[in-house]
Amino acid sequence: MKRFLDLADLTREEVLGLLELARRLERHGEPHALAGKLLGLVFFNPSLRTLASFQAAMARLGGHSLVINPGQGSWQMETRPGVVMDGAAAEHVREGIPVLASYCDALGIRLFAEGRELATDLAESAFSAMAALTDKPLVNLESAMNHPCQALADWKTLDDLAVPRAGRFVLSWAWHPRALPLAVPAAVLHMAALRGMEVIVLRPEGFALPEPIMERARRAAAASGGSVSETSDRAQALSGAQVLYVKEWGATDSYGDPAADARLRSALRGWCVREDWFGAAPDCRVLHCLPVRRNSAIADEVLDGARSAVQRQAYNRLPAQMAVLHQLLRS
Amino acid sequence: MKRFLDLADLTREEVLGLLELARRLERHGEPHALAGKLLGLVFFNPSLRTLASFQAAMARLGGHSLVINPGQGSWQMETRPGVVMDGAAAEHVREGIPVLASYCDALGIRLFAEGRELATDLAESAFSAMAALTDKPLVNLESAMNHPCQALADWKTLDDLAVPRAGRFVLSWAWHPRALPLAVPAAVLHMAALRGMEVIVLRPEGFALPEPIMERARRAAAASGGSVSETSDRAQALSGAQVLYVKEWGATDSYGDPAADARLRSALRGWCVREDWFGAAPDCRVLHCLPVRRNSAIADEVLDGARSAVQRQAYNRLPAQMAVLHQLLRS
Amino acid sequence: MKRFLDLADLTREEVLGLLELARRLERHGEPHALAGKLLGLVFFNPSLRTLASFQAAMARLGGHSLVINPGQGSWQMETRPGVVMDGAAAEHVREGIPVLASYCDALGIRLFAEGRELATDLAESAFSAMAALTDKPLVNLESAMNHPCQALADWKTLDDLAVPRAGRFVLSWAWHPRALPLAVPAAVLHMAALRGMEVIVLRPEGFALPEPIMERARRAAAASGGSVSETSDRAQALSGAQVLYVKEWGATDSYGDPAADARLRSALRGWCVREDWFGAAPDCRVLHCLPVRRNSAIADEVLDGARSAVQRQAYNRLPAQMAVLHQLLRS
Numbered sequence: 001m002k003r004f005l006d007l008a009d010l011t012r013e014e015v016l017g018l019l020e021l022a023r024r025l026e027r028h029g030e031p032h033a034l035a036g037k038l039l040g041l042v043f044f045n046p047s048l049r050t051l052a053s054f055q056a057a058m059a060r061l062g063g064h065s066l067v068i069n070p071g072q073g074s075w076q077m078e079t080r081p082g083v084v085m086d087g088a089a090a091e092h093v094r095e096g097i098p099v100l101a102s103y104c105d106a107l108g109i110r111l112f113a114e115g116r117e118l119a120t121d122l123a124e125s126a127f128s129a130m131a132a133l134t135d136k137p138l139v140n141l142e143s144a145m146n147h148p149c150q151a152l153a154d155w156k157t158l159d160d161l162a163v164p165r166a167g168r169f170v171l172s173w174a175w176h177p178r179a180l181p182l183a184v185p186a187a188v189l190h191m192a193a194l195r196g197m198e199v200i201v202l203r204p205e206g207f208a209l210p211e212p213i214m215e216r217a218r219r220a221a222a223a224s225g226g227s228v229s230e231t232s233d234r235a236q237a238l239s240g241a242q243v244l245y246v247k248e249w250g251a252t253d254s255y256g257d258p259a260a261d262a263r264l265r266s267a268l269r270g271w272c273v274r275e276d277w278f279g280a281a282p283d284c285r286v287l288h289c290l291p292v293r294r295n296s297a298i299a300d301e302v303l304d305g306a307r308s309a310v311q312r313q314a315y316n317r318l319p320a321q322m323a324v325l326h327q328l329l330r331s
Numbered sequence: 332m333k334r335f336l337d338l339a340d341l342t343r344e345e346v347l348g349l350l351e352l353a354r355r356l357e358r359h360g361e362p363h364a365l366a367g368k369l370l371g372l373v374f375f376n377p378s379l380r381t382l383a384s385f386q387a388a389m390a391r392l393g394g395h396s397l398v399i400n401p402g403q404g405s406w407q408m409e410t411r412p413g414v415v416m417d418g419a420a421a422e423h424v425r426e427g428i429p430v431l432a433s434y435c436d437a438l439g440i441r442l443f444a445e446g447r448e449l450a451t452d453l454a455e456s457a458f459s460a461m462a463a464l465t466d467k468p469l470v471n472l473e474s475a476m477n478h479p480c481q482a483l484a485d486w487k488t489l490d491d492l493a494v495p496r497a498g499r500f501v502l503s504w505a506w507h508p509r510a511l512p513l514a515v516p517a518a519v520l521h522m523a524a525l526r527g528m529e530v531i532v533l534r535p536e537g538f539a540l541p542e543p544i545m546e547r548a549r550r551a552a553a554a555s556g557g558s559v560s561e562t563s564d565r566a567q568a569l570s571g572a573q574v575l576y577v578k579e580w581g582a583t584d585s586y587g588d589p590a591a592d593a594r595l596r597s598a599l600r601g602w603c604v605r606e607d608w609f610g611a612a613p614d615c616r617v618l619h620c621l622p623v624r625r626n627s628a629i630a631d632e633v634l635d636g637a638r639s640a641v642q643r644q645a646y647n648r649l650p651a652q653m654a655v656l657h658q659l660l661r662s
Numbered sequence: 663m664k665r666f667l668d669l670a671d672l673t674r675e676e677v678l679g680l681l682e683l684a685r686r687l688e689r690h691g692e693p694h695a696l697a698g699k700l701l702g703l704v705f706f707n708p709s710l711r712t713l714a715s716f717q718a719a720m721a722r723l724g725g726h727s728l729v730i731n732p733g734q735g736s737w738q739m740e741t742r743p744g745v746v747m748d749g750a751a752a753e754h755v756r757e758g759i760p761v762l763a764s765y766c767d768a769l770g771i772r773l774f775a776e777g778r779e780l781a782t783d784l785a786e787s788a789f790s791a792m793a794a795l796t797d798k799p800l801v802n803l804e805s806a807m808n809h810p811c812q813a814l815a816d817w818k819t820l821d822d823l824a825v826p827r828a829g830r831f832v833l834s835w836a837w838h839p840r841a842l843p844l845a846v847p848a849a850v851l852h853m854a855a856l857r858g859m860e861v862i863v864l865r866p867e868g869f870a871l872p873e874p875i876m877e878r879a880r881r882a883a884a885a886s887g888g889s890v891s892e893t894s895d896r897a898q899a900l901s902g903a904q905v906l907y908v909k910e911w912g913a914t915d916s917y918g919d920p921a922a923d924a925r926l927r928s929a930l931r932g933w934c935v936r937e938d939w940f941g942a943a944p945d946c947r948v949l950h951c952l953p954v955r956r957n958s959a960i961a962d963e964v965l966d967g968a969r970s971a972v973q974r975q976a977y978n979r980l981p982a983q984m985a986v987l988h989q990l991l992r993s
Binding site: 360621648 | 760
């Protein structure tokens with residue numbers, strides 16, 4: 001494995017191999033495995049778990065990391081090709097990314113969706129353009145439409161919780177003050193489909209995931225013995241569910257139109273997950289990639305209760321990413 | 332020792348043991364003592380010495396550290412319980428702190444006083460709520476009313492300077508453009524009292540330290556053979572003093588009222604320490620935890636003169652914290 | 663070597679020794695050379711290459727580094743002597759720099775020109791005042807009028823590209839939206855002169871480099887068998903050139919006067935390097951220290967073409983600085 005950009009680039013067996021490696025590193029640390037190796041982490045967008053867990057993963061494997069935050073400590077970087085740079089950005093990624101790569105053994109890059117044109121964001125053009133600038137090992141720390149490290153860690157969490165492969169996995173939209181990107185729902189949908197689960201996307205009207213994302217997940221499900229469907233009927237989706245994966249995202253029907261998005265979501269504050277959602281799914285576990293706004297997306301009573309596994313999920317970023325880095329830099 | 336949150340949690344003998352360890356590590360480095368250990372540092376407020384000296388301490392003991400600055404590189408975090416999070420903060424400390432702790436072997440947290448209600452800040456409710464979220468080793472990097480790392484380093488400085496145990500220690504208020512927290516004066520008062528010194532708090536009317544802080548220091552002094560008193564008479568306080576510890580803080584009589592505080596302090600610009608303060612205390616040393624505003628709190632002539640020990644004091648953060656980390660992570 | 667503040671402090675032979683060491687470290691890593699050593703990096707101004715390459719250099723030599731950004735995570739620092747500090751800056755460098763030095767084995771400091779008075783910036787008074795505050799090994803990470811790490815790396819790049827010692831080296835001004843400091847042109851001019859090259863400074867009227875800088879370079883050239891001249895005639899300068907080193911800088915005729923500078927440069931957008939500049943210098947290589955604003959200072963066609971060596975140049979910061987750190991901390 002040379003790059004970790006999209007869980008869909010891996011076969012089901014390759015994912016299972018990474019998860020086995022993650023469990024092995026969790027049981028038996030390898031504090032010298034990446035001695036002398038250096039990971040560069042470039043965050044165009046803020047982070048907590050990704051920032052901390054990648055630094056921790058390198059440290060626990062005996063390597064080093066360095067962090068660049070364009071706009072904070074470093075200047076803004078331009079991502080658009082061909083532009084006359086006489087504005088705020090002092091450097092183009094065409095220089096910045098290969099230069100940083102030349103100092104390091106691997107790079108990780110986080111660049112969220114622009115959120116203007118759905119087709120542009122689906123094409124991952126900005127991230128892909130940066131990925132093409134280096135042939136060093138590269139990790140997607142969250143791009144416009146993907147977050148493979150989150151998806152891999154979540155699969156491990158499902159295994160840790162002994163969620164059956166064929167169990168019902170409900171990916172539910174939740175309320176947030178503004179439109180958030182589609183990276184996590186897209187990556188997690190694919191992950192659950194590839195795991196072979198009965199996946200139901202539960203979302204209000206106007207918030208359906210884009211068809212290319214749904215179609216890709218349906219193909220993965222078909223190959224893995226799972227299924228993918230969608231609904232806005234909460235009771236139907238949750239009945240008998242093993243897992244409710246909660247996530248906030250923007251209205252796809254009015255992508256790039258904050259005013260229209262705000263109108264749509266203004267009626268949807270009821271999409272805050274509460275205990276009374278689980279009448280027909282008493283043992284259902286609740287997942288969320290974090291950060292989560294308490295009592296906006298999920299109520300305190302759920303996050304602080306026994307069905308929440310969000311802490312386990314966040315912790316699993318560490319062993320999952322240790323496995324990825326081990327494969328990229330040592331194997 | 333599992334946590335280092337308050338010097339008052341330790342007996343006098345435990346403090347002396349930490350200081351002995353600090354001196355040992357100063358003489359004989361242990362560059363592999365914390366190999367493979369990872370310290371997470373969470374700064375809700377800015378820092379220079381604490382940030383640098385904790386990273387240096389881990390590096391000099393062979394370990395690693397990572398830094399999170401909520402609001403810079405990472406998002407703002409909510410500390411209030413039960414709130415509906417639809418404002419600026421993207422994550423609650425109830426998630427953020429245990430997640431970071433799960434990646435690390437120990438955490439350090441800095442969170443200043445809110446500065447609105449004295450009782451709330453005296454209760455250390457925000458810091459304590461975070462401390463309750465993890466059972467990993469934890470270090471207080473300065474909370475609303477405490478700064479035990481500063482106090483421990485200052486004790487070492489007094490020893491380094493051969494200040495007699497029973498010497499006169501004057502903790503003096505100094506002018507600053509605005510109200511600063513009570514954390515350092517409270518911690519240093521307790522330290523000097525626990526060391527057994529003749530402690531005098533010198534401050535203008537309106538700036539008396541809160542009674543619970545004074546009372547706790549008096550009890551520590553009584554047990555250690557020292558004393559604690561307070562005055563606004565500079566000549567009386569300084570006569571024969573061995574140490575003048577200078578610190579700026581807010582008006583406790585009008586806590587949380589910036590306008591009233593500003594009126595009070597507008598007449599107090601004379602509280603800038605100058606050489607002519609020391610007529611009756613010619614050998615008196617001057618301490619300050621830094622950062623200090625030159626010629627506002629202390630004049631250049633004092634900071635650049637022979638009686639200043641502020642550099643020694645700042646340096647001592649390193650061996651003192653190495654001792655704390657060694658005890659938390661190795662002993 | 664105890665400090666690396668100015669390439670002009672070194673003899674030609676000492677520079678050649680550093681370059682030999684850089685090549686040796688490039689061929690044969692020394693992953694334990696600086697084990698247990700700690701470098702503190704203080705950035706008063708933003709950075710990308712310097713920030714990343716110094717952290718990478720320490721990591722690749724087995725040491726540690728820590729980063730302080732006054733104003734981001736840490737507070738603003740005052741550099742002026744004797745000032746009454748009742749404004750924004752919370753700490754004076756007279757405290758901050760020696761304190762940081764006391765935690766580390768070496769310091770690096772970046773502080774750009776103030777850009778008000780040319781004489782003040784030429785005197786390097788702010789940087790020199792900080793340098794005088796510590797006797798630890800010190801590296802200039804770019805000061806008002808100098809950038810020795812860039813110059814050293816650039817010399818290595820000229821060697822890597824097999825540019826003849828006596829070749830024609832054109833240092834050309836290029837357009838930028840605003841006045842930039844003179845640090846890089848001054849340092850690079852001196853480097854090329856010391857290397858013994860035929861150096862021509864190509865710049866529009868009003869942008870001549872200050873006479874003290876030119877004079878110092880002429881003396882270095884005389885001692886090394888090279889020459890230094892200046893012109894505003896592009897065709898004459900570029901004819902037969904082996905290297906075009908592109909750099910943006912402010913109008914020296916109206917130093918510290920942004921409005922006058924803006925009027926001067928408004929007519930100079932033609933100073934964006936394009937392929938048609940090289941009719942009489944077909945094999946000329948293009949260098950730039952980066953960051954570069956594409957299509958403002960240099961056109962895409964040049965940066966993306968075969969004559970550009972800016973990536974090699976940026977990469978060379980790493981081995982050049984490894985050599986500097988190796989000499990400062992081990993030799």
